[in-house]
Amino acid sequence: MNQQRRSQGPLLRFTKMHGLGNDFMVVDAISQPFRLRPDTIRDLANRNFGIGFDQLLVVEPPGLPDVDFRYRIFNADGSEVEQCGNGARCFARFVRDQHLTNKKVIRVQTAKGVIELRVGRDGMVMVNMGVPELNPPAIPFAADRRKDVYTVDVDGQTVELSAVSMGNPHGVLVVEDVDTAPVDTLGPKLERHPRFPARANIGFLQILDRSHARLRVFERGAGETLACGSGACAAVVAGCLRGLLDYRVEVELRGGKLVIEWQGDGTPVMMEGPATSVFEGQLRLPADSGSRRRKGSGRPHKQRS
Numbered sequence: 001m002n003q004q005r006r007s008q009g010p011l012l013r014f015t016k017m018h019g020l021g022n023d024f025m026v027v028d029a030i031s032q033p034f035r036l037r038p039d040t041i042r043d044l045a046n047r048n049f050g051i052g053f054d055q056l057l058v059v060e061p062p063g064l065p066d067v068d069f070r071y072r073i074f075n076a077d078g079s080e081v082e083q084c085g086n087g088a089r090c091f092a093r094f095v096r097d098q099h100l101t102n103k104k105v106i107r108v109q110t111a112k113g114v115i116e117l118r119v120g121r122d123g124m125v126m127v128n129m130g131v132p133e134l135n136p137p138a139i140p141f142a143a144d145r146r147k148d149v150y151t152v153d154v155d156g157q158t159v160e161l162s163a164v165s166m167g168n169p170h171g172v173l174v175v176e177d178v179d180t181a182p183v184d185t186l187g188p189k190l191e192r193h194p195r196f197p198a199r200a201n202i203g204f205l206q207i208l209d210r211s212h213a214r215l216r217v218f219e220r221g222a223g224e225t226l227a228c229g230s231g232a233c234a235a236v237v238a239g240c241l242r243g244l245l246d247y248r249v250e251v252e253l254r255g256g257k258l259v260i261e262w263q264g265d266g267t268p269v270m271m272e273g274p275a276t277s278v279f280e281g282q283l284r285l286p287a288d289s290g291s292r293r294r295k296g297s298g299r300p301h302k303q304r305s
């Protein structure tokens with residue numbers, strides 16, 4: 001028994017959530033110690049041997065004076081990233097469901113800035129996703145100057161795409177039909193293309209008319225997901241830059257619809273959509289999962305991935 005107990009780490013409470021089928025493990029790291037190594041995250045993300053999720057979302061105390069929480073995001077491959085739009089909506093629902101706040105407007109610090117979440121009466125959540133970044137070095141995307149559309153060589157094939165950061169990097173292609181788009185073949189090649197030095201989320205955008213579009217996204221660190229909130233924002237920005245979309249667009253993803261608004265250069269992208277809580281659970285972490293407290297410290301050591 002002792003041997004078995006010694007090999008066991010602490011219990012970790014979590015909530016399983018999704019935004020249009022883009023699914024998350026959400027952890028309150030305010031009321032419980034939390035630190036997971038990338039390999040433990042990968043194990044937990046596994047849909048056969050773990051909990052199964054596209055991203056792990058972590059709620060932490062604020063690190064800045066005028067924000068309510070800090071929001072950390074880890075992909076299924078264990079990589080920590082800067083932004084998750086569907087996750088932001090679930091974050092807002094989670095902190096209210098868990099009584100961590102009763103605010104209607106919640107300011108959240110991410111790795112790349114502050115986003116503002118607003119919970120609506122109809123259960124929808126509005127997110128101010130911030131101003132898109134189009135300057136290549138800041139995306140990051142390798143290009144000698146900013147363009148609305150770049151041509152990229154992929155194994156001898158010339159691909160046209162737009163490059164946009166919503167805090168996280170996106171490449172967006174316009175396609176005739178998302179159902180026949182080469183998501184599985186071109187997605188992974190572009191995700192790791194050398195012109196995206198931090199890798200990228202790759203969106204395949206089908207324009208239906210100036211206010212309706214369809215989108216599939218091959219996500220960095222997770223593969224194709226049923227929906228990508230930051231990807232929908234990046235896709236609308238790309239469509240507007242190309243003169244194909246108006247400022248308010250209904251984006252249909254495989255998991256459902258988002259409404260995205262963008263008034264143009266220098267203005268923030270607004271996203272509205274649902275956030276769903278599926279179940280609450282707890283799991284016994286392995287002793288070496290990285291969630292142990294440092295000797296002598298009152299707070300759990302924060303993972304620096």
Ligand SMILES: N[C@H](CCC[C@H](N)C(=O)O)C(=O)O
Nearest residue numbers: 084085086168220228229230
């Ligand atoms: N895979 C993304 C993070 C999750 C984004 C997505 N789930 C969303 O809703 O925005 C990245 O590596 O930047």
